[in-house]
Amino acid sequence: MRLSKAWIIAAKDLRIFRRNKNVLRSVILFPLIVSIGLPLVVHFAGHQHGGIPASRLPTVLNAFSFFFIIGAAYLPTFIASYSLVGEKVEKSLEPLLATPITDSELLLGKSLAAFLPPIVAIYIGAAVFMALINQLTHQTLGYSYFPNWTMGVILLLVAPLSAILSVETSVIISARASDARAAQLLGGLIVLPFGAIYVASEIGSVSLNANNLFIISAVILLVDLILFFISTKTFQREEILTKWT
Amino acid sequence: MIDAQNLTKKFDGGTAVEGLTFHIDEGEVFGLLGPNGAGKTTVRMLCCLISKTGGEARIADYEVGNTADSLKIRKMIGLVPDNVGLYNELSAYENLDFYGKLYECPEKLRKENIEHFLKMLGLWEKKYVPAGTLSKGMKQKLAIARALIHQPKVLFMDEPTANLDPEASKTVRDFILELKKEKRTIFLNTHNLDEAQRTCDRIGILKTRLLNIGTPEQLKESLRGVKTEIQLAEVNDAIVSAVRKVTTHNVEVSDNKLIIDVGNITDNPAIIEAIVSSGGRIQLVTELSPTLEDVYLKTVK
Numbered sequence A: 001m002r003l004s005k006a007w008i009i010a011a012k013d014l015r016i017f018r019r020n021k022n023v024l025r026s027v028i029l030f031p032l033i034v035s036i037g038l039p040l041v042v043h044f045a046g047h048q049h050g051g052i053p054a055s056r057l058p059t060v061l062n063a064f065s066f067f068f069i070i071g072a073a074y075l076p077t078f079i080a081s082y083s084l085v086g087e088k089v090e091k092s093l094e095p096l097l098a099t100p101i102t103d104s105e106l107l108l109g110k111s112l113a114a115f116l117p118p119i120v121a122i123y124i125g126a127a128v129f130m131a132l133i134n135q136l137t138h139q140t141l142g143y144s145y146f147p148n149w150t151m152g153v154i155l156l157l158v159a160p161l162s163a164i165l166s167v168e169t170s171v172i173i174s175a176r177a178s179d180a181r182a183a184q185l186l187g188g189l190i191v192l193p194f195g196a197i198y199v200a201s202e203i204g205s206v207s208l209n210a211n212n213l214f215i216i217s218a219v220i221l222l223v224d225l226i227l228f229f230i231s232t233k234t235f236q237r238e239e240i241l242t243k244w245t
Numbered sequence B: 001m002i003d004a005q006n007l008t009k010k011f012d013g014g015t016a017v018e019g020l021t022f023h024i025d026e027g028e029v030f031g032l033l034g035p036n037g038a039g040k041t042t043v044r045m046l047c048c049l050i051s052k053t054g055g056e057a058r059i060a061d062y063e064v065g066n067t068a069d070s071l072k073i074r075k076m077i078g079l080v081p082d083n084v085g086l087y088n089e090l091s092a093y094e095n096l097d098f099y100g101k102l103y104e105c106p107e108k109l110r111k112e113n114i115e116h117f118l119k120m121l122g123l124w125e126k127k128y129v130p131a132g133t134l135s136k137g138m139k140q141k142l143a144i145a146r147a148l149i150h151q152p153k154v155l156f157m158d159e160p161t162a163n164l165d166p167e168a169s170k171t172v173r174d175f176i177l178e179l180k181k182e183k184r185t186i187f188l189n190t191h192n193l194d195e196a197q198r199t200c201d202r203i204g205i206l207k208t209r210l211l212n213i214g215t216p217e218q219l220k221e222s223l224r225g226v227k228t229e230i231q232l233a234e235v236n237d238a239i240v241s242a243v244r245k246v247t248t249h250n251v252e253v254s255d256n257k258l259i260i261d262v263g264n265i266t267d268n269p270a271i272i273e274a275i276v277s278s279g280g281r282i283q284l285v286t287e288l289s290p291t292l293e294d295v296y297l298k299t300v301k
Helices: A003-019 A021-044 A057-065 A067-089 A093-097 A103-141 A149-174 A180-188 A191-202 A210-234 A237-244 B038-046 B067-076 B092-102 B107-120 B136-148 B166-181 B193-199 B216-221 B237-246 B265-277 B292-300
Strands: B002-011 B014-024 B029-033 B054-059 B077-080 B154-158 B185-190 B202-207 B209-214 B227-232 B251-254 B257-261 B282-288
Touching: A003 A021, A003 A067, A003 A103, A003 B092, A021 A057, A021 A067, A021 A103, A057 A067, A057 A103, A057 A149, A057 A191, A067 A093, A067 A103, A067 A149, A067 A180, A067 A191, A093 A237, A093 B136, A103 A149, A103 A210, A149 A180, A149 A210, B002 B038, B014 B038, B014 B054, B014 B202, B014 B209, B029 B038, B029 B193, B038 B054, B038 B154, B038 B185, B038 B202, B067 B077, B077 B136, B092 B107, B092 B136, B107 B136, B136 B154, B136 B166, B166 B185, B166 B193, B185 B193, B193 B292, B202 B216, B202 B292, B209 B216, B209 B292, B216 B292, B227 B265, B237 B251, B237 B257, B237 B265, B265 B282
Parallel strands: B029 B185, B029 B202, B077 B154, B154 B185
Antiparallel strands: B002 B014, B002 B054, B202 B209, B227 B257, B227 B282, B251 B257
16 A cells, blocks of 8 residues: 555545535534633533532543544544545546556545544633633642643543544445435434533543543544444445446 | 557446447547447546446556556546636646646646647747636637647547537647657547548547448448449439339439449449330439448438
């Protein structure tokens, strides 16, 4: 597999996404809301009673940090669905598959294009979120809460693995879906397990500390590997050409 | 350049192509005429996009269906599919640049080729315009330029003038003739008989199996002298029945003309004699030249 070929495909897709306002808006909106909205919640919650108490803040902030995992799992579905089903809808797969590229180069290129913008958006959003939270909570806590191990594990491990999970799921769904919207809706279901973990943390069943996040990462990695195997089996060029187009 | 021996493709629903055997020389423009998707399936098999079920095919020294050769074949061919499949958000230039990179064209050559083909096809002024905003004809021309960006030895074209207006069709046909002058091997799958006749050196008529193959002249030659048209001052029942007595073939009456399917031109004197003896006044006797359409319809019947 030649990475240069995969990158050519990814660069082309990234250029298209930059010009597609719907996709661009979808990728920017979520991190923007989370990075600014959640600090506002922290600022205004219990405002009349002196704000969230210092003892409660770490739990709240860890739970809020989990939104970046949900975002990393959700955002790639917009691009991956558009990227793969878009080729199908625009009938551009046949000339593309007639070029000297392998299936794995094509899949990697598509995956990179679906992975990079959301993860960059998540990182930028997380940086803004951490800066605002530090600004708002420094006085209460007496120290800067971020960066910390939990956020480190989230941003460097769980979020990328979740994004990969999302991309792989979208690849598999796109092989069956007839339009980008349907693929995106189905792909969006990937956030459900993450939502369940978040709810579990809110009701105190799971603590979102660094150790538990490592365990979650290991599970996601395992699922990633299984899905990678399934996605490469699903992506058969003959089936794509004779059944997709 | 292209060789096929008993090439066969079967799908779950049935057989698309069976026992296809032909040879296409380097620099030849070969047209495949067919009533169903057999031509498209053949193009896809030869372009290593779908697998063959049976038989063998080679392009230059490479074997179609051999995994190791597939990338080499795809590198030396260009494909113009029936759907242009351009990236609408990208400009004409960016579309070509993307494919040039995939075909590993060095940057300098890539830029030269893009400029050459965009100018040749009258698209240079539109190079920064998003492909989605171009007219159908322009998109088709851009798809042809895309297939040629790496200067392939073999060009596959699948219905290149389908859905184009007459003017755009002519531009594309003229361009195919230009490519013919450059001695490129062109494999044209078309339903357009006129296009095939104007552009192809040889034509194959395919209906799951290859039913006929030859130059347009050879194909028409196979029907030469079959029809004789006799224009009379007036046609009446006596003349028609007199003609029917001397020929067992079909006799059509159209205005004051008799169009007779004659097995051989040696039948003509007897027919003319019968007309004259029954009082017919012959004004003109013409041998009707068969068209490629006649050949096609007779072959696929």
